[in-house]
Amino acid sequence: MSSKFNYGTDHLTIGICLDIAAGKTKGIIGDEAAARVQASYNEVKKIVHAQLPVYGINTGFGPLCDTHINEEDTSTLQSNLLKSHSVGIGKPIPQEIAKLMLISKVHALAQGYSGINPATLDRIIWHIDHDVIPVVPEKGSVGASGDLAPLSHLFLPLIGLGEVFINGEKFPAGQILKDHNLEPLVLGPKEGLALINGTQFILAFAIKAVQRLNDALNLVDLIGAMSLEGLMGSARPFDARIHAIRPFKGTELVAARLFTLLSESEICNSHVNCDRVQDPYSLRCMPQVHGASRNAWLHLKELTEIELNSVTDNPIIFDANDTISGGNFHGQPLALPLDYATIAAAELGNISDRRCYLMSEGRYGLPKVLTNDPGLNSGLMIPQYTTAALVTENKTLCFPASADSVPTSLGQEDHVSMGSISGRKLHQVIDNLEYIQAIELLYATQAMDFRRPLKSTPVIEACHSYIRHYVPFINEDRIFATDINQIHQLITNGSLLATANEAALNNNINLNHNDEFGIY
Known part of the structure; x- marks a missing residue:
């Protein structure tokens, strides 16, 4: 691990995010972010104890936002949210995409406006660091109110439900927690909503x-x-x-x-x-x-x-007396x-x-x-x-x-982005x-x-020679699908670009004329 990244306080670039996913950089919660997260969590507890009506903390969700929830039921409300919103269908998304969802969600929550329990953040980071990646179906999000369905599946393992990938193989999340001597989390007020309200599916x-x-x-x-x-x-x-x-x-x-x-x-x-x-x-x-x-x-x-x-996510917690229900979850x-x-x-x-x-x-x-x-x-x-x-x-x-846009949630969510499909x-x-x-x-x-x-x-000749190493000159007809698939592999594994970049470096040729077009 060559470097560290401080969730919630450092600026996260696309390249750094990909490096965290690849295990080249380690994401941590530093002291500043930890203090912000704890303070926000404390504000949510104040809201619950004072019985201040705040959406998703002591109310129902969507069109049920006018339904009051008793203090003793606020935890059940959050776990029910994850279960009821796990309605995704289709093939699992690539594990790297799911891992990018975890990383980007941690960075958003660690900024201290979401009321998340620090222990919950620690558990998500455990999933990232140990490559225990939740199984997330590809379809079911309309890209507003957050990517509700995929994010619900992403975080079912926190409460011992759903499935996870380990080395490409699926396992029940509850079994993996037991194998690592970990207990399912009991979500506090606002936590379920903070987890599933966001754009991390589109973003990943x-x-x-x-x-x-x-x-x-x-x-x-x-x-x-x-x-x-x-x-x-x-x-x-x-x-x-x-x-x-x-x-x-x-x-x-x-x-x-x-x-x-x-x-x-x-x-x-x-x-x-x-x-x-x-x-x-x-x-x-x-x-x-x-x-x-x-x-x-x-x-x-x-x-x-x-x-x-x-x-x-939504609502945004500034303090117990200053919460705003807005639309930052909208994927447009x-x-x-x-x-x-x-x-x-x-x-x-x-x-x-x-x-x-x-x-x-x-x-x-x-x-x-x-x-x-x-x-x-x-x-x-x-x-x-x-x-x-x-x-x-x-x-x-x-x-x-x-x-x-197709209206959802009995018309409460009457304009959605469909950005997940995009x-x-x-x-x-x-x-x-x-x-x-x-x-x-x-x-x-x-x-x-x-x-x-x-x-x-030099660069063009190096690439020509590299391809010819795998695909010979065509003297007579052959099964060209074999050649196409071989070159496709050189593209997707990055080796052809690496060959071009190495040739450019060895010959003092600059192909990167504008740093703005990089990902770091």
Whole structure:
């Protein structure tokens, strides 16, 4: 464990949150946060003893908010809340997403506005530190009033109910508590509500999407540069002067990256004086298209980080005489940028498919379908069918979930965000995008081989060689799904990006022209 993070007081970035989930950083409750949490917990006890009417502490929930709850029943009220709201269905969400939910919830509760018992926070941190991860179904949240259903499932293990994952295997939570000599918690007033009222389901999907889409954006520039080399396109459209007079941040960054990736390429330099006036848009407009997606990513990153350091439950406890029932649990601030990012991710696949098509046409000195013997061999004709299918599937996923709202809770909750669906859909689009990128790499490496003995630049050549180590040159037809899946693995395990970054470092090449586009 290389470092520590103080929940509730330090600023939590997306990168740090992912590092805590990966076990690289340890999250702790420092003295300042502990004092705040204890003070807030004490204020809730004052409210109960004084019988001050405060929503969710001594009242029912939702449309039952006018129902008074006796002091002796306040604990039962909270455990009933977790049980009754555990209505999620579908497959379990990935364990990393559930762990990110735990981490982001601890950080929100540790700020001292939620009335949580310090012992409850300690138990949640125990789950994080020991990788005992609750089983959370993927469907059931409308993204307002908090992610009620998934958060209820997330915290059932605190009271000895539900299931947990340990090393990928499911176990009853009660059994695991016994195995570790731990007793189920008895929730105090406000605790159940504090646990399930919040946006941590939407937020966890957003955190992971920021990381995944960032990787995809870094790859799409690299893959686009490789395709441009295979097609003998021009690097002139990436001249910084063009983009300085239309200075979108994402566009300028992509242009700088592409210019750097292609600088002093033998392939590029071999056709400087050719009579080709300009390239198709899928090559020439990479800064504008990739860059627009980067702008959407930046918007999502900035808002996700705000949410990551926010208090999103209800009511907010300032002191016993100052509690406010507000709407910080509403998921709309993330639902909209998640839908925006979904379109941005889909467009990366759209332009990638166009480059695949371009490389198969037999233009610019390349053989049709990138094979030496077309006719007898279909070559790379059909993989583009797969990119076309994936691109269209992504388009169907681009309908914004946040554009809809279905009233719930007998009309008390009459506008909801549906941001939980936005978050899940974005990951489906990124899943498809990673396969589209794998197919474009299959095309680009093959196209580059037809330009030999000319070489590209160190980073591009390192990536070409790395792919060729796993996927040989295509001399004749074979089962191309095997090649696609192999390249897909190099994308998803991070090794291809790592190869590019190592080559850049070894050759003193800077591909990170703007720190704002990082996750730390």
